[in-house]
Amino acid sequence: MSNLLEIKDLHVVYKTREEHVFALNGIHLELQKGETLGIVGETGAGKTTIALAVMQLLARTAVITSGSIQYDSQELIGASQRELQKVRGRKIAMIFQDPMTSLNPTMTVGAQVEEMVRAHDLENLSDLEIDKKVRKIFKAVEIHHRRRKEFPHNFSGGMKQRVVIAMALACSPELIIADEPTTALDVTVQSQVLRLMNDLKVKLNTSMIMITHDLGIVAKSCDRVAIMYAGEIVETGKLEEVFDKSLAHHPYTTGLFKAIPDLYSKCDRLVPIQGVASDPTDLPDGCNFSLRCNQCMDICREVDPIVNSYGNLKIKCHYLEQEYKGGNCDEQSTNRNKKT
Amino acid sequence: MRGFIVRRLLLLLPTILAIIFIVFFVTSLTPGSPGRIILGPNAEQVNVDAINHELGFDKPFYARYVDYVINVFKGDLGKTYFTNKPVIDEIISRFPVTFNLAVYSLFFSCIIGIPLGVFSAVKQYSIIDYLGTTLAILLAVVPTFWFALVLILFFSLELKMLPSSGASSSLHYVMPVIVTALPAIASILRMTRTTMLETIRSDYVRTARAKGINENKVVWYHAFKNALLPVVTIIGMNFGFTIGGTVITESIFSLPGLGLLTINSIRNKDIPQVMGIVLFFSLLFLLIMLLIDILYAYLDPRIKATYDAKEETAIRKGTFFKRSIRRIKRLV
Ligand SMILES: Nc1ncnc2c1ncn2[C@@H]1O[C@H](COP(=O)(O)OP(=O)(O)OP(=O)(O)O)[C@@H](O)[C@H]1O
Ligand SMILES: [Mg+2]
Numbered sequence: 001m002s003n004l005l006e007i008k009d010l011h012v013v014y015k016t017r018e019e020h021v022f023a024l025n026g027i028h029l030e031l032q033k034g035e036t037l038g039i040v041g042e043t044g045a046g047k048t049t050i051a052l053a054v055m056q057l058l059a060r061t062a063v064i065t066s067g068s069i070q071y072d073s074q075e076l077i078g079a080s081q082r083e084l085q086k087v088r089g090r091k092i093a094m095i096f097q098d099p100m101t102s103l104n105p106t107m108t109v110g111a112q113v114e115e116m117v118r119a120h121d122l123e124n125l126s127d128l129e130i131d132k133k134v135r136k137i138f139k140a141v142e143i144h145h146r147r148r149k150e151f152p153h154n155f156s157g158g159m160k161q162r163v164v165i166a167m168a169l170a171c172s173p174e175l176i177i178a179d180e181p182t183t184a185l186d187v188t189v190q191s192q193v194l195r196l197m198n199d200l201k202v203k204l205n206t207s208m209i210m211i212t213h214d215l216g217i218v219a220k221s222c223d224r225v226a227i228m229y230a231g232e233i234v235e236t237g238k239l240e241e242v243f244d245k246s247l248a249h250h251p252y253t254t255g256l257f258k259a260i261p262d263l264y265s266k267c268d269r270l271v272p273i274q275g276v277a278s279d280p281t282d283l284p285d286g287c288n289f290s291l292r293c294n295q296c297m298d299i300c301r302e303v304d305p306i307v308n309s310y311g312n313l314k315i316k317c318h319y320l321e322q323e324y325k326g327g328n329c330d331e332q333s334t335n336r337n338k339k340t
Numbered sequence: 341m342r343g344f345i346v347r348r349l350l351l352l353l354p355t356i357l358a359i360i361f362i363v364f365f366v367t368s369l370t371p372g373s374p375g376r377i378i379l380g381p382n383a384e385q386v387n388v389d390a391i392n393h394e395l396g397f398d399k400p401f402y403a404r405y406v407d408y409v410i411n412v413f414k415g416d417l418g419k420t421y422f423t424n425k426p427v428i429d430e431i432i433s434r435f436p437v438t439f440n441l442a443v444y445s446l447f448f449s450c451i452i453g454i455p456l457g458v459f460s461a462v463k464q465y466s467i468i469d470y471l472g473t474t475l476a477i478l479l480a481v482v483p484t485f486w487f488a489l490v491l492i493l494f495f496s497l498e499l500k501m502l503p504s505s506g507a508s509s510s511l512h513y514v515m516p517v518i519v520t521a522l523p524a525i526a527s528i529l530r531m532t533r534t535t536m537l538e539t540i541r542s543d544y545v546r547t548a549r550a551k552g553i554n555e556n557k558v559v560w561y562h563a564f565k566n567a568l569l570p571v572v573t574i575i576g577m578n579f580g581f582t583i584g585g586t587v588i589t590e591s592i593f594s595l596p597g598l599g600l601l602t603i604n605s606i607r608n609k610d611i612p613q614v615m616g617i618v619l620f621f622s623l624l625f626l627l628i629m630l631l632i633d634i635l636y637a638y639l640d641p642r643i644k645a646t647y648d649a650k651e652e653t654a655i656r657k658g659t660f661f662k663r664s665i666r667r668i669k670r671l672v
Contacts, residue, residue: 055550057546057549057550059541060464060541081555084552085552085553085554085555086552087552088549088550088551088552089550089551089552089553090552093550094550096543096546096550101542101543101544102543102544102546102547103544103547104544104547104548104562104566105544105640105641105642106565106566106639106640106641107562115548115551115553116551116553119551119552119553119554120552151641151642151645153641153642153645154645164547167547167551
């Protein structure tokens with residue numbers, strides 16, 4: 001099966017007058033049709049930057065220094081406005097991180113959804129049919145269609161987020177990029193919104209990139225997971241394997257799981273990862289995680305590690321490479337029970 | 341919304357009273373009596389006193405103020421000292437010239453300033469942007485009177501293309517309109533650029549782009565509409581400035597508008613005329629500001645919501661008041 005989305009060696013730098021922020025440092029990602037990929041990482045890891053790079057909506061200060069982003073074998077980097085207009089909304093839709101500011105305050109929510117429908121209306125629908133479609137979309141996100149005529153300031157955060165989701169779903173895109181779609185919401189609404197998105201995803205068979213720093217959400221909705229640290233993907237793999245504590249993981253992944261409570265094993269105290277997130281304006285030589293890593297070796301401070309496969313997991317780490325003799329051990333059994 | 345407008349119109353009343361008071365007070369501080377001004381320095385004191393009495397000038401200050409206010413509300417601003425015609429007639433006959441000048445220059449400053457501002461913001465740091473902002477600074481610092489004289493020298497004396505004084509044809513308006521429009525272009529351009537730079541970076545504009553709609557639509561429909569509020573304010577204020585600024589332009593180009601009338605009346609110490617004009621200008625300015633506030637509500641639903649909310653509380657208070665009265669009545 002060919003990949004729907006393929007990101008290769010993506011480097012993005014935010015260049016401001018004072019400093020250069022190295023937000024993405026060689027991202028490789030693949031996504032297949034119908035698949036949901038979770039991107040996990042702490043704040044500032046560059047998750048939103050990946051999403052915006054795919055949409056080609058990066059801020060003016062951002063420079064893509066190298067790499068390629070192919071959607072359905074179409075290169076998006078350097079694509080013309082006209083080509084991008086056909087991709088955005090219709091093929092790839094994005095749910096933005098902050099629902100409070102992502103809606104136009106001077107347009108009714110209905111008009112904003114309708115605009116999306118009209119922008120990609122290939123069948124030349126009549127006004128009545130468009131109205132019907134908009135009504136259906138509102139029904140799908142459980143907002144009464146009568147509230148379509150209202151402005152975003154009349155809506156609560158959760159409702160705004162639903163409108164943003166409604167907009168993203170309006171043209172049944174092939175890929176949805178959801179950038180922390182539930183961070184702004186409280187827990188009950190959060191699960192509602194997630195269920196809603198899952199339902200719609202199943203109904204329309206869309207692929208999805210779910211960006212979050214909540215491992216619980218990942219566990220509920222993703223097929224595959226990519227763990228990000230300081231502009232790099234340090235580990236990718238199937239959901240069950242990344243979550244499988246009996247397999248060997250990147251020290252950062254291990255740290256992440258130690259920092260959240262586990263329902264099944266009792267522990268008195270959570271272990272946070274030591275130190276603070278690496279400064280993307282001043283990344284260390286060698287491995288970006290070396291400053292905080294509890295397995296750090298000399299080589300880690302000098303040489304940037306390469307990505308190796310450990311079973312189905314792909315991990316970028318010197319320590320594992322040494323531990324498992326060059327990595328490429330394909331039998332999963334050798335990995336088991338060696339390292340948690 | 342209607343309640344808001346009515347309330348604002350009612351609020352105009354005390355404002356106008358205050359303005360009248362200030363104008364009246366300041367002009368009453370000027371030396372000399374109307375009789376003396378009308379008859380000249382060589383007239384007999386008896387005749388002067390007679391005219392002063394006829395005009396009510398021998399009454400105390402507050403009585404004259406009350407008289408004046410009552411007359412103003414009747415639409416009578418008094419008679420000019422010199423032509424002895426009603427002040428209001430003079431104003432009305434001169435106003436169209438000034439109004440044309442203001443409206444034309446505002447029109448041109450909008451259709452030039454707004455697109456330039458938008459393009460400067462959309463193509464920030466491009467040649468258009470640098471040209472636009474340089475132009476804006478240049479226009480803002482060049483003094484009107486100097487520029488007017490340069491235009492006259494060039495177009496009237498050298499090229500003999502445009503008449504330098506009078507208002508008998510539309511050609512007469514060309515230079516005055518240019519002179520008044522230029523500083524307005526500068527301020528509108530700068531305001532448009534600044535607010536557009538802000539909105540174009542905003543999240544909702546990014547959302548709009550993510551929809552895959554036409555870039556023109558993103559710029560004008562999403563970004564510009566949200567940037568319009570401060571721009572409308574600046575346009576309204578410029579309209580006020582333009583009308584006030586006509587004093588200079590009109591006297592340079594001898595356009596027989598309100599500005600020229602103001603200058604002449606001040607020179608002649610024609611106090612009722614001066615008061616009338618000041619009052620008229622103030623009222624005009626107040627109305628423009630009210631218009632801007634109403635426009636706000638149409639441009640920004642959040643502002644409309646606050647207006648409506650205020651209205652609602654006002655209504656609630658009203659019913660509360662009525663209910664209390666009813667209760668009191670029942671008790672009595
Ligand atoms: N417009 C910008 N200009 C300069 N630096 C930026 C800009 N946007 C993001 N950055 C920087 O790029 C890095 C990655 O940012 P990004 O928004 O992708 O993080 P994130 O993983 O989405 O974080 P969060 O979980 O907080 O949303 C951060 O260090 C951030 O400071
Ligand atoms: Mg983010």
